[in-house]
Amino acid sequence: MSVSVGRSLACSCSSSSFVNYNSTNKRAFGTSGRCYRSSRFLKTAIKAQQRPTWLPGLDPPPYLDGTLVGDFGFDPLGLGEDPKSLKWYVQAELVHSRFAMAGVAGILFTDLLRVTGISDLPVWYEAGATKFSFASTRTLFIVQLLLMGFAETKRYMDFTNPGSQAKEGSFFGLEAALEGLEPGYPGGPLLNPLGLAKDIKNAHEWKLKEIKNGRLAMVAMLGIIVQANVTHVGPIDNLVKHLSNPWHQTIIQTLSGSGS
Template sequence: MHVVVVKEANLSTGIGADNQKTMAVAIGRSFSIQPGSLFNNKSLDRGSPAGRLSWLGDGAAATPRYRQTCVGAQQRPTWLPGLDPPPHLDGTLAGDFGFDPLGLAEDPASLRWYVQAELVHCRFAMLGVFGILVTDLLRVTGISKIPVWFEAGAVKYDFANTKTLFLVQLVLMGFVETKRYMDFVSPGSQAKEGSFFGLEASLKGLEPGYPGGPLLNPLGLAKDINNAHDWKLKEIKNGRLAMVAMLGIFVQASVTHVGPIDNLVEHLSNPWHKTIIQTLANSSS
């Protein structure tokens, strides 16, 4: 952070002279200029502009008035160092590093929707990475005969057929997403009494995109959502990392046709020769 400190010395003389202003600006440090202290140097020529300013500070009738203005010129971090962020991304949003090369979020209404969409994708990605790694670990260690994650959808389960599972998921997910959208359009509307089978107190949202209550916030984190910027930043960073991880898992499965734990075990067995470079080279040949 750089702080710009501006010191103004307004010098009014008793002989009707115009007000003179001396301004000094420092980046990264502050310093004071007293009227006459800089220019009362005998080495300065009295006929020069600096000498004339020093003469104004010497007069007994001079009545100095000081006014200090501190302007915060914070240079916030951006996704590309040295890049000026676009004006519609002012740093108030959690995880805002000025990344919008296509200008998709210039419209405020679109920006609100993109924020909620990113939150949902982040949370699904974090759940997806966790589920894939845990089930793959159980499968590789032999604890359970769970199919690899990209074949799980084609497996027939004994407790229900595929069509039934699909319809149940469609209804449940559709209901939840509809409620979320309604809360986005009209914040707080889904917390009104009678809007959710009498469970409103257990699902009381903090703000759109951040549900609360003992069911969705059992640890009571970030109860004061207006002062929870650090929690929001941590979530969005982990969510973005999870989305990148999911992309890596997709590509990995397409190239190697095995799960991530299998790939990790193979790499650890011969770290210098079982790498992504050798894997991509062998897959292309």
């Protein structure tokens, strides 16, 4: 980058003018001010290059200025141009990331128990049709609907009015146990038992790790769904099959139909 910078400056001004710019005589550049503009452009270019983006050399959109956690300038559809929509999308991505991380962990763990014979569990995409003896499907659905609806309503209310759900009497007297830190980041001994990132406003590293792992989990969840649709087995079954013959049991053979 230094070489290209030197060439761009040399095209618009002489070396002596470049030296004089660092002194008090700024008129040495001439009346056109080309070197001054080049210097400002250079500072902007260096600042842009120092910020990592999802595609090297990409010029991020102006509304993604790097202040958001995990902002790498990725918005090809321009969904975040509206500030209100961007704020909502940030929270939506965070929630989907957490669901994806929990889902991937649950699928892999239960699939491992099933494949090893430790527990007689259904494959993950058939778990929803399983009949349980302790409650009917309708009862489980209603209970889940009420619990999830309550939690999501509280989350939305805290999003629209930050801090409102931490007020005394807003959660049956359990506000202190939850200790909402900021929208999207509840805490307290119930939701943050390890006491991580207590200073949530300065916990940029923890937030970045979470969103990165969450995005990876969403991609992994998409992969698990696709492989289940193609192979009709769980992810651990696919892994065992691949390890049994790594050179011939691959995604290429599977998609082409020669690996079956």
